[in-house]
Amino acid sequence: MFKALLRLLSMIVLSVAVIMAVLDATRSIAAEALVVTPLAASWAGVSPATLDSVRVAFAQHVPAFFWDPIATSLLGLPGFVVFAALAGILALGGRRRTERINRFVAYR
16 A cells, blocks of 8 residues: 555656656757756745745754755756656655566566
8 A cells, every 4th residue: 555655656756757857848949058947946936935934944953064065955956857866766665576486587
Protein backbone atom coordinates (compact mmCIF):
# COMPACT_ATOMS: atom_id res chain seq x y z
CA MET A 1 0.00 0.00 0.00
CA PHE A 2 2.78 2.43 0.94
CA LYS A 3 4.81 1.56 -2.16
CA ALA A 4 1.78 2.16 -4.36
CA LEU A 5 1.39 5.60 -2.79
CA LEU A 6 5.07 6.35 -3.46
CA ARG A 7 4.68 5.30 -7.10
CA LEU A 8 1.58 7.50 -7.46
CA LEU A 9 3.37 10.48 -5.93
CA SER A 10 6.32 9.81 -8.23
CA MET A 11 4.06 9.98 -11.28
CA ILE A 12 2.45 13.22 -10.08
CA VAL A 13 5.80 14.86 -9.34
CA LEU A 14 7.18 13.67 -12.69
CA SER A 15 4.21 15.22 -14.47
CA VAL A 16 4.96 18.53 -12.73
CA ALA A 17 8.58 18.23 -13.89
CA VAL A 18 7.47 17.65 -17.47
CA ILE A 19 5.10 20.64 -17.35
CA MET A 20 7.90 22.86 -16.03
CA ALA A 21 10.29 21.58 -18.71
CA VAL A 22 7.72 22.28 -21.45
CA LEU A 23 7.21 25.81 -20.11
CA ASP A 24 10.97 26.43 -20.16
CA ALA A 25 11.26 24.95 -23.65
CA THR A 26 8.43 27.17 -24.90
CA ARG A 27 10.04 30.26 -23.39
CA SER A 28 13.39 29.26 -24.88
CA ILE A 29 11.90 28.90 -28.35
CA ALA A 30 10.12 32.24 -28.07
CA ALA A 31 13.24 34.05 -26.84
CA GLU A 32 15.56 32.21 -29.26
CA ALA A 33 17.89 31.60 -26.31
CA LEU A 34 18.08 29.14 -23.46
CA VAL A 35 15.64 30.17 -20.72
CA VAL A 36 15.68 28.20 -17.47
CA THR A 37 13.36 29.20 -14.65
CA PRO A 38 14.72 28.66 -11.12
CA LEU A 39 12.55 26.85 -8.60
CA ALA A 40 12.27 29.99 -6.44
CA ALA A 41 10.86 32.02 -9.35
CA SER A 42 8.34 29.32 -10.21
CA TRP A 43 7.32 28.95 -6.58
CA ALA A 44 6.99 32.73 -6.17
CA GLY A 45 4.82 32.84 -9.27
CA VAL A 46 2.46 30.16 -8.00
CA SER A 47 2.28 30.96 -4.30
CA PRO A 48 4.52 33.70 -2.88
CA ALA A 49 2.90 33.48 0.56
CA THR A 50 4.00 29.87 1.06
CA LEU A 51 7.53 30.68 -0.10
CA ASP A 52 7.73 33.45 2.50
CA SER A 53 6.30 31.21 5.21
CA VAL A 54 8.90 28.52 4.41
CA ARG A 55 11.65 31.13 4.65
CA VAL A 56 10.34 32.27 8.04
CA ALA A 57 10.01 28.67 9.26
CA PHE A 58 13.56 27.89 8.20
CA ALA A 59 14.82 31.03 9.94
CA GLN A 60 13.11 30.04 13.20
CA HIS A 61 13.63 26.27 13.33
CA VAL A 62 16.71 25.44 11.27
CA PRO A 63 20.29 26.64 11.80
CA ALA A 64 21.34 29.52 9.55
CA PHE A 65 24.09 27.53 7.81
CA PHE A 66 21.44 25.22 6.35
CA TRP A 67 19.34 27.95 4.73
CA ASP A 68 22.04 30.04 3.13
CA PRO A 69 24.22 27.55 1.25
CA ILE A 70 21.92 24.54 0.91
CA ALA A 71 18.35 25.79 0.55
CA THR A 72 19.20 28.83 -1.57
CA SER A 73 21.24 26.70 -3.96
CA LEU A 74 18.35 24.22 -4.18
CA LEU A 75 15.93 27.07 -4.91
CA GLY A 76 18.34 28.36 -7.55
CA LEU A 77 18.25 25.12 -9.54
CA PRO A 78 15.85 24.77 -12.48
CA GLY A 79 12.45 23.63 -11.27
CA PHE A 80 12.17 20.69 -13.64
CA VAL A 81 15.50 19.30 -12.41
CA VAL A 82 14.41 19.44 -8.77
CA PHE A 83 11.05 17.79 -9.47
CA ALA A 84 12.61 15.14 -11.74
CA ALA A 85 15.12 14.24 -9.02
CA LEU A 86 12.34 14.07 -6.44
CA ALA A 87 10.31 11.83 -8.76
CA GLY A 88 13.31 9.53 -9.15
CA ILE A 89 13.77 9.28 -5.40
CA LEU A 90 10.08 8.51 -4.90
CA ALA A 91 10.16 5.92 -7.70
CA LEU A 92 13.16 4.22 -6.11
CA GLY A 93 11.32 4.12 -2.80
CA GLY A 94 8.24 2.61 -4.40
CA ARG A 95 9.86 0.09 -6.71
CA ARG A 96 8.86 -3.53 -6.61
CA ARG A 97 11.37 -6.08 -5.46
CA THR A 98 12.38 -8.87 -7.78
CA GLU A 99 12.31 -12.42 -6.56
CA ARG A 100 15.60 -14.20 -7.14
CA ILE A 101 15.56 -17.94 -7.60
CA ASN A 102 19.31 -18.20 -7.96
CA ARG A 103 22.22 -16.03 -8.95
CA PHE A 104 21.37 -15.77 -12.63
CA VAL A 105 17.55 -15.74 -12.79
CA ALA A 106 15.18 -13.08 -11.49
CA TYR A 107 11.39 -13.32 -11.62
CA ARG A 108 8.73 -10.78 -10.76
